[in-house]
Structure formats: C-alpha cells, structure tokens
Amino acid sequence: MRNAVKHILVSDSSYNLNISESGYTELLFSEGVPSDININVSITDGCRVHLLEKYDAECRVVFRYNIGKNARLVHGRLAAAHNNLVYDIFQDSDSSYDMYSLYKSSVHDTVNVHLSGEDSVCNLKSVAFLHDDSSVIAKHSVIHEAKDCTSSQYFKTVLDDNTRCDFRGNIIVQRDASGTDGKQLCKTLMLSDDAKMNAVPKLEIMNDNVKCSHGNTIGSLDENAVFYLCSRGLSAYEAKKLLIDGFVREIIDDIPDAEWKEHFNV
Amino acid sequence: MLKIKNLHVAIGEKEILKGLDLHIPNGKVHAVMGPNGSGKSTLSYVLAGKAGYNVTKGSVTLDGKDILSMSCNERALAGIFLAMQYPVEIPGVSNLTFLKTALNAVRSAKGLPELDAMQMLKLLKTKAKELGLSEEMLKRAVNSGFSGGEKKRNEILQMAVLEPSLCIMDEIDSGLDIDALKTVADGVNALRSENRSMLIITHYQRLLEYIRPDRIHVLNHGKIQRSGDASLALELEAEGYKLHA
Numbered sequence: 352m353r354n355a356v357k358h359i360l361v362s363d364s365s366y367n368l369n370i371s372e373s374g375y376t377e378l379l380f381s382e383g384v385p386s387d388i389n390i391n392v393s394i395t396d397g398c399r400v401h402l403l404e405k406y407d408a409e410c411r412v413v414f415r416y417n418i419g420k421n422a423r424l425v426h427g428r429l430a431a432a433h434n435n436l437v438y439d440i441f442q443d444s445d446s447s448y449d450m451y452s453l454y455k456s457s458v459h460d461t462v463n464v465h466l467s468g469e470d471s472v473c474n475l476k477s478v479a480f481l482h483d484d485s486s487v488i489a490k491h492s493v494i495h496e497a498k499d500c501t502s503s504q505y506f507k508t509v510l511d512d513n514t515r516c517d518f519r520g521n522i523i524v525q526r527d528a529s530g531t532d533g534k535q536l537c538k539t540l541m542l543s544d545d546a547k548m549n550a551v552p553k554l555e556i557m558n559d560n561v562k563c564s565h566g567n568t569i570g571s572l573d574e575n576a577v578f579y580l581c582s583r584g585l586s587a588y589e590a591k592k593l594l595i596d597g598f599v600r601e602i603i604d605d606i607p608d609a610e611w612k613e614h615f616n617v
Numbered sequence: 618m619l620k621i622k623n624l625h626v627a628i629g630e631k632e633i634l635k636g637l638d639l640h641i642p643n644g645k646v647h648a649v650m651g652p653n654g655s656g657k658s659t660l661s662y663v664l665a666g667k668a669g670y671n672v673t674k675g676s677v678t679l680d681g682k683d684i685l686s687m688s689c690n691e692r693a694l695a696g697i698f699l700a701m702q703y704p705v706e707i708p709g710v711s712n713l714t715f716l717k718t719a720l721n722a723v724r725s726a727k728g729l730p731e732l733d734a735m736q737m738l739k740l741l742k743t744k745a746k747e748l749g750l751s752e753e754m755l756k757r758a759v760n761s762g763f764s765g766g767e768k769k770r771n772e773i774l775q776m777a778v779l780e781p782s783l784c785i786m787d788e789i790d791s792g793l794d795i796d797a798l799k800t801v802a803d804g805v806n807a808l809r810s811e812n813r814s815m816l817i818i819t820h821y822q823r824l825l826e827y828i829r830p831d832r833i834h835v836l837n838h839g840k841i842q843r844s845g846d847a848s849l850a851l852e853l854e855a856e857g858y859k860l861h862a
Binding site: 589 | 667688690704715
C-alpha cells in the first residue's frame with residue numbers, strides 16, 4: 352500500500368491528523384524533535400491505513416487514535432531511542448487494528464486499546480531485542496467495552512547482557528462486553544544470566560459470556576538445537592542467530608509490509 | 618578413513634566407553650550393534666562433538682586429522698555427519714534456510730564457491746524428490762511437525778546435500794515402517810562411494826538387509842566384543858546379545 356504516501360517529520364509539539372482516504376503515512380521522530388508531543392490521529396470510516404512511527408530521537412509522545420467504523424489501521428512502531436510513549440486507541444464498530452512494535456532500546460510504553468464498537472478486532476504484536484543495559488516497560492491493556500470483539504496480545508522478548516523487560520499485559524472485559532474473545536501470550540528468550548524478565552499477565556473480567564486466555568514462557572536457547580545446527584557445519588554464532596531469528600519469525604512473517612519486515616530482522 | 622584407538626569416554630563420573638577400537642577404511646560400511654545402554658549413542662555423539670562427553674583417553678582421527686581437538690562445527694566441516702536418532706525440531710527456522718546456510722558453510726570450507734538461491738533450490742528440489750520429500754517440506758520449519766519417517770528422510774536429505782566423508786547413522790531405522798525404511802535405505806545406498814565411509818548404529822538386523830555392511834561389530838560394556846562379516850547380524854538376531862554380555 353504505497354498510494355497516497357505521506358511523510359511527516361515531527362517538529363511541532365501538537366498535531367491533529369485527519370486521515371480521510373486509504374493510504375500510507377509515516378511519522379518520523381528525528382533529531383530536533385520537541386521533547387513533549389501530543390498527536391491526535393483520526394481515521395475516517397471505511398479507510399484502510401498503514402501508519403509507521405519511527406523513532407530516532409528521545410522524546411515523550413502522547414497519542415490518541417480514533418479508528419472509525421469499518422476502518423482498518425496497520426500500525427508499525429520502531430522504537431530505537433529512549434522513548435516514553437502513551438497511547439489511547441479507540442476503535443469503532445467493525446474496525447480492525449494491527450499493531451507491530453519493535454523495541455531496540457529503553458522504552459516506556461503504555462498502550463490502552465478501547466474496543467468501543469461491536470465486532471471490532473485488535474492484535475498487538477511486539478518484539479523486543481535488547482542489549483547492554485536497555486530496559487523496556489510495556490503496559491499493554493485491551494479494554495473490551497462492546498459486544499463480540501476479539502483481541503490478541505503477543506509479546507516476544509530476546510534479552511541479552513544486563514537488560515530488563517517488564518511486560519504488564521491486561522485484558523479488561525467490561526460488564527456489557529459479552530461474546531469477548533481475548534488472548535494474551537508472552538514468550539521470552541534469555542541469552543544472559545544477568546538479564547531480567549518480569550511478565551505480569553492480568554485479566555479483569557466482569558462478564559460471564561467470554562473466552563479469555565493467557566500464557567507465559569521464559570527459557571534459554573535449546574542446547575540440543577544449537578548442537579544439531581553446529582553438527583551440520585554452522586558456527587555456534589550462526590546457529591544461535593538462526594535460532595533467535597526463528598524465535599521471532601512467526602511475528603515477523605505476519606507483518607504485511609515488506610519494508611517494515613526488514614527493520615524487524617535479527 | 619576413520620581410526621578410533623583405545624577410546625575412553627565418560628559422562629560426569631560414569632565411564633561409558635572403555636577402550637573402544639574401530640577402523641573404517643574409505644568406501645566401507647561398518648555396522649555397530651549392541652543392546653540398550655552399551656554405549657552406541659555415546660559413540661555417535663562423541664564423534665560428532667556433542668558437549669558433556671569427556672574423552673579421558675584414546676584418539677580419533679579422520680583421514681589422519683585429529684578430530685577430538687575440533688569443535689562440533691569444525692568436525693562437520695571436516696566431513697563428519699551424524700544422522701540422529703531423534704532429530705531436533707526447530708520452530709521458526711525453515712528447512713530451506715537451514716540447508717542453505719549449512720551447505721554454504723561446508724562448501725566454503727572445501728574451497729568451493731557458495732551456491733546462489735536458484736542453484737540451491739534446484740539442488741534441494743532434486744535431492745528431496747529422490748527421497749520422496751515434497752517441496753512443501755523444504756519450506757516448513759526444520760523437523761517441526763514432521764512424522765518419524767519424515768524426520769529420518771530429512772536427515773538423509775541433509776546427508777545427501779552436504780556430501781560428508783564419514784556418515785554416522787544412529788538408529789535411523791527406529792520408528793520407521795517398511796516402506797519408509799526402504800526409502801531411507803535406498804537414500805543411504807545411493808551415497809555409498811569409494812571416498813566415503815559409513816558407520817551404522819542399530820539394534821536390529823532388519824536395516825542391514827537393506828544396507829549391506831562390509832563389517833559388523835558388537836558393542837557391549839563400552840568395548841567392541843566381537844567383529845565379523847555381514848552374517849554376524851543373522852547370528853545375533855537368532856541368539857541375542859547374551860553371548861556378548
């Protein structure tokens with residue numbers, strides 16, 4: 352989707368973007384960006400939008416996204432600078448929202464998705480590759496406010512060195528949200544004994560007619576798999592690289608934009 | 618030519634191989650048979666360089682090169698291939714990517730140019746077809762969700778592609794039905810050659826009906842107890858291993 356391409360180099364502290372036709376938008380947060388920014392994005396009913404946020408500079412941004420009826424937003428986020436990001440995302444009925452997030456350095460990320468209209472769908476997929484002493488705090492909440500909405504959260508983390516990651520995943524099902532289908536899964540690959548992962552899944556369910564699940568795994572590289580690959584001639588480095596790539600591959604393969612995929616590669 | 622001399626191997630404090638001698642000349646196929654716990658799998662792992670196996674005494678050379686001083690992948694690049702009893706499932710890594718990476722590593726060690734994507738695909742498709750593996754299986758994750766027979770055929774596919782000088786096959790007959798056993802054996806027989814030696818490890822004589830060995834060794838209590846020609850397998854099938862206990 353590269354028709355109606357729009358690149359915005361963020362330089363002001365406040366933006367109101369009304370997207371009223373299907374297309375591609377990129378928000379670039381580069382050197383010289385204000386330290387505190389407010390951005391409101393409204394997507395008109397029925398529009399199909401790909402939007403990429405690319406962070407190369409430290410900043411704090413508060414977002415509000417409104418996704419109209421039957422609209423679709425595919426949202427990429429490449430956080431590679433010290434960022435503090437806060438989102439409130441509101442979805443109207445029959446809308447769909449796919450978020451692909453990549454964390455490569457210290458980020459404080461708060462995402463609240465409000466499924467306010469019936470039959471809306473949201474999928475939050477995140478990959479964190481952390482090195483040195485980076486730390487990520489990700490608080491992702493999906494709030495089911497209306498009937499028959501579907502949500503999934505999939506958080507995959509690769510932690511090396513002295514890194515730390517906190518994932519607080521929350522599914523909130525409000526009283527009127529019958530027919531909810533909510534899933535949450537967090538998987539972590541630890542490459543270092545000094546890294547720390549804190550995964551806190553949370554479900555707050557106030558309706559009986561729902562289907563919700565959560566899961567969490569934390570492990571290190573499978574030594575048998577490393578041996579298997581090395582016994583075919585791969586160096587230990589290549590073997591580990593292939594296994595780490597394999598760990599996040601299912602999320603990367605799902606990204607609908609070929610250029611975004613490149614950024615997510617190991 | 619594989620030469621194993623007085624090999625002693627321990628896992629932790631426990632000695633598993635206790636002075637094993639074995640010579641396999643180029644072009645020859647040798648089988649090692651033995652009861653459970655006799656040290657067969659230990660022998661295959663220690664040759665392939667798996668961690669956790671401590672060689673306390675003895676030597677192993679392949680074409681005159683000391684392999685015990687090499688890391689696991691250096692041994693693979695020197696021509697050792699182990700077809701495993703339990704091939705590992707690797708989710709997320711496609712068979713194609715894996716085979717491509719492995720073959721190019723082996724080729725560059727041999728001083729051959731790397732193959733490009735098209736050449737690689739053509740080669741892999743041809744070899745896979747010979748082993749009755751579909752193209753779709755090349756695209757799937759390594760061994761993930763493969764049946765027992767598919768995993769073993771995938772091992773032989775890797776062997777056919779990497780063209781090692783020593784093929785070690787650890788119970789490649791386990792879990793195979795008759796048809797799959799025949800396909801796997803045909804694949805192995807197609808790889809028999811003047812400058813390649815093979816070591817087949819098995820419990821059963823049945824596999825050796827399909828892959829005729831030049832020589833059979835009985836391994837028990839960490840040592841070769843007896844050696845003979847292919848007819849030894851029939852004797853073992855009839856008598857069991859009790860004579861060598």
